[in-house]
Amino acid sequence: MTPDPKPAMRDARLDDALAITEFLVSLGLAMPEGDEARKKHWAALWRDNPALKAHGAGAALGWVIEAESRIVGFFGNIPQVSYFDGQPVKVSSARAWAVHKDHRDQTPRLCEAFFGQKGADVVLISSASAPAGKRCLEFGGSPLPQPGYGEILYWVLDAGGFLRAGLRKKGHGGMAVWVGGILGAVALNAKMRLTGRRPFAPLQDVT
Known part of the structure; x- marks a missing residue:
């Protein structure tokens, strides 16, 4: 009996939009309803996003983990741009980080891809839960230097x-x-x- 092949990781593409959304919804995440609304949601982030001009060709959109031709993990990446001292700063902001419970051992691969991406000056996760925040620290992340940021008002x-x-x-x-x-x-x-x-x-x- 041969062991199951290791799940494959690849770059996310715009044509993954519906499959990614179905996966996220299956895990309880709130997403737009209807195929057209879902396509528009991801197109606004990954195709019509004006920050893509600052990032140039080949901007990372995220990563998916696949097992048996289905998505079992996803780490979305939203290109953004900020300015410091008048100069553009390329920012990659995390979006919808999720892994199926049967494939949680693949989580480090997604983290490595996000924190190791070469095309961004800054990577940002602004809504991580406490467990996810600890995972981010393991990969070199730093807490936002804003006192009280995590408080709910x-x-x-x-x-x-x-x-x-x-x-x-x-x-x-x-x-x-x-x-x-x-x-x-x-x-x-x-x-x-x-x-x-x-x-x-x-x-x-x-x-």
Whole structure:
């Protein structure tokens, strides 16, 4: 009995758009619905992206891992351009990094491709989870030098609705959600007003 062949890694192409999207959706990632919307999504990033002019021909679009002719891993790459002291800086920003659970041993190959790409001056991952962030550090990445970047900030405009949503997320339902939303909203509204975290003007025009 011969062992299964090693999954192959190759550069991503625009014509992979639908297959990549199907793979990401199968892992629970939110993506545009419908083939046309999905094609437009990737075309905007990989074909019509004005930053491609700064990167030149052969800009890396990402990488896919394939096993038995199907995608089992993907690390997207979005060409961007920034400016420092008036000079363009070629930036490659990560997009939708995902690997099927049966092929997690292939993750380092995708990381090596992203962090080792030659066509970018800076590589950036702005939304990595804590485990993914640790993996990035292993490949020479550095945390963004911005204190509090990882903190999630809220501006609660509807205290009752906010609390009801929180209670539902915790698994509560029915009367507990309704009563908790009303009683909790009184306390939360009072706290926000006393601490200056809520505007005193009417909110009907705020969206």
